[in-house]
Amino acid sequence: MKHSTSLEERLAVVLGFGSMASLAFMVAGFALLVARHAGAGTSTAELVRETGASSIGASVILAGVALLIATPVCRVVITLVTSLSRQDRVFAVLNTLVLVIVGAALWMGHLTD
């Protein structure tokens, strides 16, 4: 129980940091994006359709998105490492399967571009 409590606390820190750090990136990037386009009078439609790192602000936002996507994956990695250290084979296998499947899905999505 004591081990489980400390794992949960660690995961809470990782998830909390990931969400707040990515939020900070996105808020900062959004401010840069709006400031850059405010003077130019860019329409909402043009801003919405702009994908990719077309400006510093957009790049900062996308960095925040990447950090956010990585956060739950990091969570699974931590539980895998903890399962291995506790020799909990069943959950080590389960966590590994999750990572393999997520990796395969990302790889397939990349291939179908």
Added chain:
Amino acid sequence: MGLPMSPLSFAAATFGVSVGAGTLGSLLGLGGGVIVVPALLALGVDMHLAVGAAAVSVIATSSGAASSYLKQGFTNLRVAMFLEVGTVAGAFTGALLSGIVNERALSIVFGCVLTLSAIALLRRPSTLRPSEAPETPEGMLRLTGVFVDENGNATRYRARRPPLALALMYVAGITSGLLGIGSGALKVLAMDLAMGLPMKVSSATSNLMIGVTAASTAGVCFMRGDISPFVVAPVAAGVVVGARIGARLLPVIPPRLLRGLFVVVVGVIAVQMFSRGLS
């Protein structure tokens, strides 16, 4: 573009809706995409960009809420780790089946399943005690936990029927992969009805699981360039704020109210599915 709005007005509207989505999503164990996608479509955002933003919002809801629920002791980590194998495998299968399975028919079937499940949930006595756990956890999975209700009473519970729940998670993942919607509703239903977990534990545990399920979807959207920075920033900011609000409400909200709220949202999703299937 649907509605003529200034950029800041658009951002404010998106942020406001996302706060609501994050609050509801974190309370009920859903990702919030059921609110975010229709709202963005109504604001004139293209479907593929709305889906990309929604996928990111699910991770934001999950991470923001799960952080609090883990500290509060609502999340059952072992149940989450066990079940998310089913859900990510199902999502992968669903993505493979995309283009083969009739999605309109599946939408109708999913709507029917949600409707029947909502009825079952309504009929489940609110005074039913969770499956009580033995003093010593049994078996290699050890899917037990302690739940402290809003009155401070602690109850040990045990997750029943793990194979059935895993199969339901697989089905939930397939629907997620095929229909492009989150499977949070089915996850909570499976944990509540099949495993007999307390409602708040089901919601909190679902919150943790949906993050990794959405990570692959969001990752694919990211690589394909289906993420609009201008859209995703206020959405993600809003759901993180909302998730924090929801996480503060869950410990004090009565289970009966939570269950009723969940049934209403499931009903809305069911209507969306029927509409999608019949259109």
